[in-house]
Amino acid sequence: MADKQKIAILTSGGDAPGMNAAVRAVVRTALYFDMEVYGVQEGYLGLKEDNIHRLTAGDVGDIIHRGGTMLGTARLPEFASDPMVRRQCYENLRAHGIDGLVVCGGDGSYRGANLVYKESGIKVVGLPGTIDNDLAYTDFTIGFDTAVNTCVDNINKLRDTMASHGRVSVVDVMGRGCGDIAVHSGIAAGAEAILIPEIKKTDNQWLDYLVSKLRTAFARGKKYGIIVMAEGVYATPKMHHFTADYIASWLNANSETIGHRVDARGCVIGHVQRGGSPTATDRILAARMGEEAVSLLREDKGGLCVGIVKNRIIAVEIEKALSMKRRVDKHLIELADILAR
Numbered sequence: 001m002a003d004k005q006k007i008a009i010l011t012s013g014g015d016a017p018g019m020n021a022a023v024r025a026v027v028r029t030a031l032y033f034d035m036e037v038y039g040v041q042e043g044y045l046g047l048k049e050d051n052i053h054r055l056t057a058g059d060v061g062d063i064i065h066r067g068g069t070m071l072g073t074a075r076l077p078e079f080a081s082d083p084m085v086r087r088q089c090y091e092n093l094r095a096h097g098i099d100g101l102v103v104c105g106g107d108g109s110y111r112g113a114n115l116v117y118k119e120s121g122i123k124v125v126g127l128p129g130t131i132d133n134d135l136a137y138t139d140f141t142i143g144f145d146t147a148v149n150t151c152v153d154n155i156n157k158l159r160d161t162m163a164s165h166g167r168v169s170v171v172d173v174m175g176r177g178c179g180d181i182a183v184h185s186g187i188a189a190g191a192e193a194i195l196i197p198e199i200k201k202t203d204n205q206w207l208d209y210l211v212s213k214l215r216t217a218f219a220r221g222k223k224y225g226i227i228v229m230a231e232g233v234y235a236t237p238k239m240h241h242f243t244a245d246y247i248a249s250w251l252n253a254n255s256e257t258i259g260h261r262v263d264a265r266g267c268v269i270g271h272v273q274r275g276g277s278p279t280a281t282d283r284i285l286a287a288r289m290g291e292e293a294v295s296l297l298r299e300d301k302g303g304l305c306v307g308i309v310k311n312r313i314i315a316v317e318i319e320k321a322l323s324m325k326r327r328v329d330k331h332l333i334e335l336a337d338i339l340a341r
């Protein structure tokens, strides 16, 4: 009788709601096809430290609705920089007889996955697990929808208090270099203005833009305002000062240019948007993508990552995926602008 195919799964980088659903999908699909499945604790660190354990169907019970990742996660820069660390990881995988690995994470995790595939011959498949939605080859990443919903929920709460006091809230959301969380949550929360790093403006240009948006809102009788800003806007050294609090203070000090009294406050949503129970959309995405990852490994395919384009599950070479440049959806930005008039 032929040996069972043995595969492992790890989650790496910033956690994302839906990672657990992806782990469950990979484990249960693999077991369905009579494969052996192993979970690696804390991403590439667990590979290095041989923190690798067999998983049963029961081990992934009661996790589909939980945020975070039952496998834990880590960022391990030595994995990319130190070939000895990587060699140790490959030896540990081989010692368990594992010849297929699913890596669920963002672009940094994918770079690691590509090294494993190129250097060790172990078949690797990537699953896009990140709230940022910053992987160009896929329309959506696992965790993005939940993060957007968390931001919208928080902005709804801010709206209540901003409306009661006639204030302006400047809300900072995550996304690293990608403005998708800001654009989607800004549209869904009815923001007056959305600031994203893909639109290149200086601090003064952004302030002019905000003045004009708030003038329009106050002129039509609005008593308060919501501004959503992606953290990537202040990521460059020149823009480091341009935080939600800085913008709020500037607006307060420049009420006369806006033509209305302004009482603005900054609010950083922060890591809250990375937690919480995944939405149904993220759970279904994780289920579909996890199933595809196992199918690819069953066909002995590696060096690929799973995505979704126009609601169809696709697979793309990891190297190609990493070289693709994400384009901002200009129409969504125009729409946000039209709807805020």
Ligand code: F6P
Pocket: 014, 106, 130, 131, 132, 174, 175, 176, 231, 274
């Ligand atoms: O990549 C996911 C992410 O949450 C980004 O949106 C954010 O910039 C970063 O991770 C924060 O990283 P950390 O949790 O290590 O502070």
